[in-house]
Amino acid sequence: MEFQKDTLKNGVRLLTTPMPHLGSVTAMIGFGAGSRCETKDIQGIAHFTEHMIFEGTKRRPSTLAISSELDSLGAQFNAGTSQEMTVYYVKAAAKNLPQILDVLSDIVFNSKFDKDRIDMERGVILEELKMYKDEPKSWVYHLYEELLYGDHPLGRLVLGTEETLGSISKDDFFSYLDKWYRSKNITVAVAGKIEEEQALEQIRGVLGDLSAKEVGEPQVFKPAQKEPAIMLEERKTDQTHFILGTRAYHRNHPKREALGVLVTILGGGMSSRLFEQIRVQRGLGYYVDAGWDNFSDAGSVLITAGVNNQRVEEAIKVI
Known part of the structure; x- marks a missing residue:
């Protein structure tokens, strides 16, 4: 499968893959930023930000406004956060590419982060954290990463902790976005039934005016372990x-x-x-x-x- 790589003047990287046999298109905006970019006091902010991106902009003032618009297109949409990246994507009929690019760019760069919605979503993520802890098959991965990477960000929970989630503020979000959601840290991928040059022009239309800013580097991992290690957590399970x-x-x-x-x-x-x-x-x-x-x-x-x-x-x- 062939794809084309381009870079905008402001550093945004573009990947386009024409798939003419399809009737749909998928557009994704990804950032080279995840939980390893966090300091310990704001642990969980990368994932928290991902949630807040869907909480409303000036043009689309609520979660319902965003989801209703995308649902009216028959679109599939979601987002995800890992240790090293955060991605937002929408899949819809190919004719709707300009609209889904507009929605993606709007929510990613113009979210309001209203305090009442921050507090509401804080509770949602705390419940997500409890759900994760209640599943030993999932929780054991965190124990393994904590043992392997120690106090380095790679060894911490992507979801954060009850303490850090409870203290993250609106200012923290904007500081995090200003540091990591920069043009030179963005990759945009579009695949499906597209005319390549037309798709590139549409992407330039929504992201080409972003100011070019350098992005920092996350903390390097240097292993210090010298001998085998084990971590045990007892639970009443079958x-x-x-x-x-x-x-x-x-x-x-x-x-x-x-x-x-x-x-x-x-x-x-x-x-x-x-x-x-x-x-x-x-x-x-x-x-x-x-x-x-x-x-x-x-x-x-x-x-x-x-x-x-x-x-x-x-x-x-x-x-």
Whole structure:
């Protein structure tokens, strides 16, 4: 699949992929900013910002105004925040590309961050955090990252904590946006039934006037671990969830493809070695997987499984 790369004068990077056999188009605005860009006192602000982007602008004053407009187009839309990026996207009929680009640029750069909506969404995210903590299969990932990365931002919860979420203010949001939502930290991708030059012109129309500003660098990760480490959290559950992992290549390492193949052989499907030995041959658990978590300057290979509480030691030995 061919795609075209361009860069606006203000540093915004563009990716366009014509797919003429489709009747739809997807537009995404992404920022090279996530939880690793946060200081400890505002932990969770990257994800909180993602929520607030849908809370209203001057032209579209409420969540309902935004969602109603997009729903009227039959669009699918969402957003996501990880350690190193935040993305906003809309998928709709191809003829609606100018409108969805207008909506995306409006909500991302003109959100109001009204105090009453901040307080309302604060409660929503606190409930999201409780939901995450209530799921041992999910929570064990946080314990693993905390053990692996320590007090570095990569080791902290993307969602934040009850304490930091409770103290984030309107000024904090605008300071965060001013630092990280800059033109040279933006990538726009458009794929679907598009005329490439026309799509580029439409993107320039909504983002070309952004002022060109340099963007900072997140805190570099330097591993300090010298020996094996373990973290345990006891819960009254009928199953034990655990992760075994080791440091590995970062995202752009020249051997990343080889590592991906290795991980797939180890635990990437029903014919993988781990699935065969843990589930098929021994019946130790329902799920077992291998994966590669990778960042710009760090990474790890990890094996996850959920097994019978009385057979944890056996499962670890087999792995």
